[in-house]
Amino acid sequence: MRLWVLVYDVADDRRRRRLAGVLGRRAERVQESVFEAWLGGTELRALLAEVAAVIEPAADAVRAYPLALRDRSRRETLGDQPPAPRPAAYWIG
Numbered sequence: 001m002r003l004w005v006l007v008y009d010v011a012d013d014r015r016r017r018r019l020a021g022v023l024g025r026r027a028e029r030v031q032e033s034v035f036e037a038w039l040g041g042t043e044l045r046a047l048l049a050e051v052a053a054v055i056e057p058a059a060d061a062v063r064a065y066p067l068a069l070r071d072r073s074r075r076e077t078l079g080d081q082p083p084a085p086r087p088a089a090y091w092i093g
Helices: 013-026 041-054
Strands: 002-009 028-031 034-039 061-066
Touching (some): 002 013, 013 028, 013 034, 041 061
Antiparallel strands (some): 002 061
16 A cells, blocks of 8 residues: 555546546645545556546546655655555555
């Protein structure tokens, strides 16, 4: 499991709201169009499949950046946004 930063630029308000909903179910919003999530490979692929079903590839862009961050204390945060919490080692779904 690693920390991913997901960012988007979506032209249409309706698609933008739908995308924010999809991302918000598995990630924490840290800026208006930026989310952070601790995801394994399978979880990331599932999330990106959901994202692909929402966006219009010719007009929208979504990027997922993996961070090599293994220890939350090595991250610097300025301002009042709390860092994304690391989930428990198990999922209840």
